[in-house]
Amino acid sequence: MGDPRADRDLPAPPAGTARGHRARHVRERDRTLHHIISAGDYYRTLLAGVERRWRSADPVPPLDELARRAEELAAFWEAFLAEPFDPERIVVDEGGRLEIRAGVLLAQALTHGTDHRTQVLTILTTLGVEHPDLDAWDYGRATGRVRSI
16 A cells, blocks of 8 residues: 555654554555545546546556646646536546535535545644645635735
């Protein structure tokens, strides 16, 4: 599960933290990232009508593969959201059991990702990793979508 070398660059665990806890947190981080990315693929599948490629039930890939998938999804969202969007469009889920408005799927993609990114930040903090801010303002500044005038 995941890259066994993934925690080699992490800082030493805080005093009193057992190595077993550290390994468990690293596994949880990797599983959570895998879940976020797999869910993003599900939303992409439904919204764009493309074949689903990643599922949460699949084995957790190494961090470099998760990073590649995250970059691919980021490029999808950039392109998808640059086009006109009809939030009332009806989408049918993979099993053909639900009709879902596209706007609900987009809202779910945002809230689901936010919930789990917060979970990953908590795990990183537990591991002693100083993490970057991941809020929308920081993203906007980093991408030139928010700037001082």
